[in-house]
C-alpha cells in the first residue's frame with residue numbers, strides 16, 4: 001500500500017474520566033477519502049482537533065508527510081499543508097467572497113489580528129491572485145465580489161475549501177461539510193468532494209451516510225472514543241459489530 005500522508009498513531013485524549021480518544025490509529029493515503037463515522041459524542045471532532053492542532057493529545061503521535069507534528073501549532077500544521085474546514089463556519093458573512101479567501105490566507109499565514117494588515121492585503125497582487133485561483137478551483141470565481149451571506153450553504157462550504165486551498169494543502173480535514181445542506185446541496189457537494197480528492201486526500205467526518213457510502217474508499221467507525229472497525233464501504237455495511245454499535249438503528253444500509 002502507498003505510504004500514508006497522514007499517520008495517527010495510538011492517540012489518546014481524556015476529559016476527566018471520559019476517554020474521548022482511546023488509543024486511536026488511522027491513516028490517510030494519497031487520493032483517498034477516508035470517512036470517520038460514529039454516533040454523536042463518539043469523539044470525531046476531538047480527534048480532528050488533535051490532528052489539526054487545536055487540542056493536545058495526552059499521548060500518541062501524529063505524523064504528516066513523513067514528519068512528526070504532534071507538538072506543532074495549528075498554524076505550523078496549516079503551513080505544512082494540513083487544510084481544514086470547520087463544523088461551524090469560520091467565514092465573515094458581511095465580507096465579500098474574495099475578502100474571505102484573502103482573510104483566510106492571512107490567517108493561515110499567522111498574520112491575522114495585526115491591525116491594518118487586511119486593507120493593504122486586498123491590494124496585494126500576489127495574494128489576490130492566490131485568492132482568485134482558489135475561487136476558480138472551487139467554481140466560485142464569478143462570485144468573487146458577492147457578499148458571503150448571499151451565497152447558498154453549499155457555496156459557503158465550497159468557499160471554505162477555497163480558503164483552505166490558498167495554502168496548497170496536501171490533505172483536507174473536513175468536519176461535517178454536509179451539515180445544513182438539503183438533499184440537493186449534499187449531492188452537489190458530494191460531486192465536488194469526489195473531484196477534490198485528486199488535489200488532496202480527505203479525512204471526512206460526516207453523518208450523511210449517502211455521502212459517506214458514495215465517497216469513501218475506507219470508513220473508520222468510532223464508538224465511545226475507540227475505532228471499532230476500518231474497512232471498505234461493503235466491509236463496513238456488513239460488519240456485525242458496526243451494525244449493532246452504530247448502524248443498528250437503520251435496518252437497511
Ligand SMILES: Nc1ncnc2c1ncn2[C@@H]1O[C@H](COP(=O)(O)OP(=O)(O)OP(=O)(O)O)[C@@H](O)[C@H]1O
Nearest residue numbers: 015018019020038039040041042043044045046047
Ligand atoms: N473540551 C471538552 N471538555 C470536556 N468534554 C469534552 C470536550 N470536548 C468534547 N468533550 C466530550 O468528548 C466526547 C466526544 O466529543 P466530540 O465532540 O469529539 O464527539 P463527536 O463524535 O464529534 O460528536 P458529534 O457527532 O455530535 O459532533 C463527548 O462526550 C463530549 O461531550
